[in-house]
Amino acid sequence: MNQFAVIGGGAVGLSIAYEFARSGCKVVVIERGLCGQEASWAGGGILPAAVFDPKDHAYEKLAGLSAKLHRQWAEELKAATGIDTGYHRCGEIFFKHEAISGDPLTRDLPSLSARGIRAELLSAKALKHLEPNLAIAPADLDDLQVYHTPNSAQIRNPRHLQALKAALLQMGVSVIEQAEVQSFEVKGDYLHAVQTTAGRFVADRFCLAAGAWTSHLTNRLNCTLPVKPIRGQMALLQMEEPLLRNVVHQGGHYLIPRLDGRMLVGSTLEDVGFEKKTTDAAIAQLLQFAKTRLPLLRDASVEKCWAGFRPASPDGYPFIDALPGFANAWVAAGHFRWGLFLSTGTAVLMKQLIQGEDLSLPLDDFRLTRNAESMMPLGRSDR
Template identity: 35%
Template sequence: MNGHFSRGLLVHADFLIIGAGVIGLSSALELARRGARVTVLDKGGAGQESTWAGAGILSPLLPWQYPEAINALSEYSRALYPAWCEALHAASGVDPELRQTGMLILPPFDARAAEDWCERHAWRWALRPSREFLSHLGEEELLWLPDLRQARNPRLIQALKGAALAAGVRLVEHAQVSSLVAENGRVTKVMARGESHAAAAFVVAGGAWTGWIPGLEALRPRIFPVRGQILLFRLPAGRLGSVVYGEGQYLVPRVDGHVLAGSTLEPVGFDKATTEAARRDILAFVQRVLPEVGETDLVMQWSGLRPGSPDNVPCIGRHPDYANLYLNGGHFRYGVTMAPGSARLLASLIHGEATPIPASPYGLPGA
């Protein structure tokens, strides 16, 4: 790799990104497309943490319950998603399976708040009798949001990784960053596996581990782990046509008949165990929607550690203590939803451009 000089220091990349989840890789791709030389380091395999574990619903679950900062970023990303996935597919040969399956919401729900939100954000909505979709639920009225999309996370990450490599991004897996080295208010290099990696600027996209990277401990109240568990079932293809949401839980159907069901929200630190209690609770919800499903249809149970944040608002912008260190993290329940928009927002901040949406809600105090 060619080096170049910046402030008298030999650097080997314009940007070094810590973390190859959906946020780190989408940031890398965006910066590389603008001509930068980008290196990404991950302590494990690319996309194998929260990004792999997620359900791939591309919207906040009940968006009318979230602050404007969440809706602005997820709606901006929503507008980018179709072209983004098409470009990832073309560059990598992997189809992320972006599909508009819609979402059915079981009662209770606040129909007035939902209607108001949908009207303001140009989402279609309708109240529909449950017999049209799930006849055993009787005469209940369901809320139908036909515009909701989903993607298949393991494929999305493969597509994103392939597209980033094709754009010239250098990806180093199994390289845990163990320290940041700084001089005069600038990070000069990071250490990983005993090797130093220098760059002109750095982006931290370490997911739930962000505040545990040595030197970034002050971020722990801002970004923290929240475990989520999911069950995967194999059902006949076409048995379930849309995402179904009810009282905090959801089902997500894949094209081939697999159905994901989840998820828990557990503040248990970095414990990635799966539990019998979660299996029972999630299975009870699955059987409320699909009574014929039983334990024998269960293929797998897993957990992931979301990068939790107060009110689910991510940090996107410069670190207050270092002139060349940026953050993109804390997307909590909606990092896949918000990835393309977050990457564009970060890149426009780094390049000093007008931002596509107001950036101040995501900034760190003092930056």
């Protein structure tokens, strides 16, 4: 039979299923609700500029691999399903970059340049030329810290998820929705079956990819996985036409322009458990940031606001590894701020790991046995 079961239908789980199905495996995706409705829907879809350099740290290599794969997958998914994922190279502009607590993807100008990622300081004139609608205070340019990464891209993540699901169905993958995994049947070091709200599923191999909820599953398999939810709030503004081309960052806030004129404004980093709600204070702060940086947004109507749960590990690195004590179970979770971006590379690595193929990059920093707790602590922010 050789059935491969993926638990969790977010970007990470669907991408792993896609990679396995393409290699001819029989795959089932088991999802508690509907696929792609949690963090992977809530996210912004920014795909940072990245290159694969063998000298880099494994995390940066994973970023480089993922960036390359997103370009390919967007084309393949469109050809297979007709769904345009909105992938395009939009660039990013950074006003006075500040490191984000717990985020290992360093994006200050010297780090980007050292890694061979194209990044340019902008003069006032160049910035005005690039984004004429941005409000630029003299203080922004005094110390010349506004810079641009022209090779950053974005996807419309809800469409990317729809395309992945459609491609899976075309390839004969069973996508079982409204099926919450509640318990496991274990025989020795072998995970035999899962019991869900929609019945029992037997498989030969399992991958747990349940985002911020993955530790709820591993706990039942005697494995403590330090992944917890970090809430992010987002507002979607409606405009008739695009006001920006580039994603614009300032501190932890950002503006993501969609090609149809919509503007996403993000975000917060809140350690509040699974409390899925937006707060008036956070949304007001996001809107104030947006309207200060882009005054033409003052007349924009708010189409929607939402919150989602980033699956965060203590050091910000994902877990991509075998489940301790099991011969046929693996974990892919904890991608924190970059799970949409890193989902493609994670899928390829997971297939290589499970199939015993050569790995595109070393997995040591993504093992469950690494000393994740000793790394950067996640700060609490009420921003």
